[in-house]
């Protein structure tokens with residue numbers, strides 16, 4: 001295998017260039033769930049295509065069509081495909097990432113403009129998408145660029161697949177992958193995704209499981225328009241009262257989900273799985289620090305991690321249509337929509353979950369005797385995934401981590417979701433490795449999202465080393 005020390009030195013020397021490029025992409029507010037920002041998501045996709053072309057990849061944009069969001073028909077952003085190298089004597093690695101981001105605004109509590117990458121003295125680079133997932137996506141590009149600049153042969157062929165709807169249901173992606181399994185993806189030997197985080201803040205990990213996600217909108221409609229609570233309060237069924245009651249029937253404050261039958265299919269805990277939690281080097285105080293609170297439900301670290309990885313959870317996210325401004329507005333909102341989602345685990349399926357949620361809410365609404373109307377909509381559902389830690393793809397990731405960080409990584413599952421992971425595994429029949437770049441306290445989806453400069457640079461080295469280790473794998 002090539003000596004990678006010159007590559008590592010080169011990556012360190014080019015830190016400023018990599019950071020400038022990250023600044024450039026953070027400044028594109030590619031928020032997939034905001035209809036007004038949809039042009040920015042397209043812009044970000046085209047930015048990536050241009051970079052891939054600049055590096056010599058053959059690219060193709062796949063436009064999955066349109067979808068309706070907030071009553072508006074919108075063009076789905078392109079899935080950016082790129083082929084770099086077609087040498088039949090080399091293995092082909094498919095790398096996936098997403099270029100859309102979660103919403104962010106200063107008013108949420110950010111200490112700097114979310115779309116301006118802000119470098120802090122402690123090495124943190126703060127900005128929306130820095131860790132989720134623009135930093136890692138860019139990392140793959142710099143791996144290719146560094147090899148070119150040093151004249152080192154890239155030991156594998158690469159296929160890129162970057163989507164712009166991951167944070168909003170990955171619409172159109174699964175269909176394209178299935179349709180192209182024997183086409184664009186035909187020669188793929190292994191898949192790697194860098195889109196999650198270490199378990200803590202100091203030790204790297206590789207990840208072999210993800211929870212799924214099923215998102216819902218629960219709408220209660222009453223009066224024809226918003227009403228004066230002094231004039232109408234006490235005289236009619238109020239949508240907000242019904243909604244709050246219904247949302248309260250979903251989950252207990254201790255996290256227990258109240259939907260009948262929801263735990264029926266949850267996989268049993270085996271001794272082998274339990275042993276994995278026992279050896280984990282996990283400090284709950286890091287989780288508390290990253291959350292900015294000491295409000296954990298479970299005292300025991302093993303229970304905490306199991307409830308994050310292997311049990312479902314239900315979170316209430318927000319209410320559309322409700323008054324949320326400052327001061328008091330004595331109004332009865334006419335129509336309110338509660339948003340919640342369930343993180344799902346083996347062996348739950350989105351269809352089964354949606355059926356149980358709907359049956360439960362319909363039964364609860366019936367009990368209210370309300371004259372309002374209620375509608376439950378399943379917004380998007382992604383399946384959970386568990387990979388095989390013993391596969392050579394994971395061995396390559398492990399060796400790469402050991403080389404770059406000098407420690408054996410934690411082997412983790414992730415509480416979040418990357419719905420495409422299982423699709424790649426099933427449709428292509430190939431192993432998918434999750435190789436994270438960022439840390440547990442990066443604040444993905446939260447305020448002040450950041451990527452540490454050291455994680456960015458070591459992450460680029462890690463992705464590069466993984467490709468070399470995979471190329472050296474004889475068992476693949």
Ligand SMILES: C[C@H](N)C(=O)N[C@@H](Cc1c[nH]cn1)C(=O)O
Pocket residue numbers: 132133166167168169195196213215415416417418419444
């Ligand atoms: C883990 C990954 N970086 C991520 O953040 N995934 C999202 C996917 C999603 C699903 N609905 C909206 N976004 C997540 O786990 O929330």
Ligand SMILES: [Zn+2]
Pocket residue numbers: 102132167444445
């Ligand atoms: Zn995300």
Ligand SMILES: [Zn+2]
Pocket residue numbers: 098132133166195
């Ligand atoms: Zn992500």
